[in-house]
Amino acid sequence: MEKVAVAVLASGRGTNLQALLDAAARPDFPARIARVVTNRPGVGALERAERAGVPTAVVPSKGRAREDFERDLLDAVGPVDWVCLAGFMRVLTSTFLDRFPGRVLNIHPALLPSFPGTHGPGQALAHGVTQAGATVHFVDAGVDTGPIICQGSVPVLDDDTEDALAARILGLEHRLYPMALRQAVEGRIRVEGRRARVDLRPGEARWLVG
Numbered sequence: 001m002e003k004v005a006v007a008v009l010a011s012g013r014g015t016n017l018q019a020l021l022d023a024a025a026r027p028d029f030p031a032r033i034a035r036v037v038t039n040r041p042g043v044g045a046l047e048r049a050e051r052a053g054v055p056t057a058v059v060p061s062k063g064r065a066r067e068d069f070e071r072d073l074l075d076a077v078g079p080v081d082w083v084c085l086a087g088f089m090r091v092l093t094s095t096f097l098d099r100f101p102g103r104v105l106n107i108h109p110a111l112l113p114s115f116p117g118t119h120g121p122g123q124a125l126a127h128g129v130t131q132a133g134a135t136v137h138f139v140d141a142g143v144d145t146g147p148i149i150c151q152g153s154v155p156v157l158d159d160d161t162e163d164a165l166a167a168r169i170l171g172l173e174h175r176l177y178p179m180a181l182r183q184a185v186e187g188r189i190r191v192e193g194r195r196a197r198v199d200l201r202p203g204e205a206r207w208l209v210g
């Protein structure tokens with residue numbers, strides 16, 4: 001089986017990257033992680049990639065014009081088919097996105113469209129919701145606004161802290177992202193307006209409960 005080449009962009013510790021690396025290491029997974037690019041040096045995501053034998057690059061974003069940064073990012077990403085954002089703390093514009101139309105995915109720690117942007121778990125706590133969760137979605141030029149592929153929910157407990165809730169959500173993220181990537185690279189997701197339709201296989205769901 002010829003695997004589809006995927007680049008992962010990250011900014012931090014890289015546990016979602018790890019979930020994708022672990023999935024991609026299985027012979028029957030249709031994608032391989034061809035490259036990991038971060039905008040910060042010394043982050044955990046780089047270590048994880050190196051341990052898995054995946055080529056890495058660092059493209060610093062700090063103090064740079066967005067367009068220059070994104071052009072360098074495109075060079076670093078190289079000729080891959082899909083791009084996964086995994087804790088990548090920069091908003092991408094058409095400079096980058098136009099190279100991968102409909103082929104950039106993101107994972108967000110909230111039940112979108114609630115609580116886009118940063119601190120999803122903290123916002124969920126502050127709003128007093130009873131369920132929080134995670135979303136895998138296509139990336140468009142907005143902040144966490146693209147068509148939703150799958151979501152998962154966890155309860156919000158009375159004595160939750162932001163960290164405890166974020167950790168509960170993270171466990172779910174690691175199940176959601178590899179599933180969505182498989183569906184995406186197998187061409188089983190169709191976007192109609194702002195809705196994604198997924199051709200599900202046995203054992204898959206668009207909604208997980210953690």
Ligand code: GRF
Nearest residue numbers: 013014015016087107108109
């Ligand atoms: C995750 O919560 C992800 O949803 C968000 O940033 C965090 C990244 O965590 N976009 P990690 O670096 O994958 O561990």
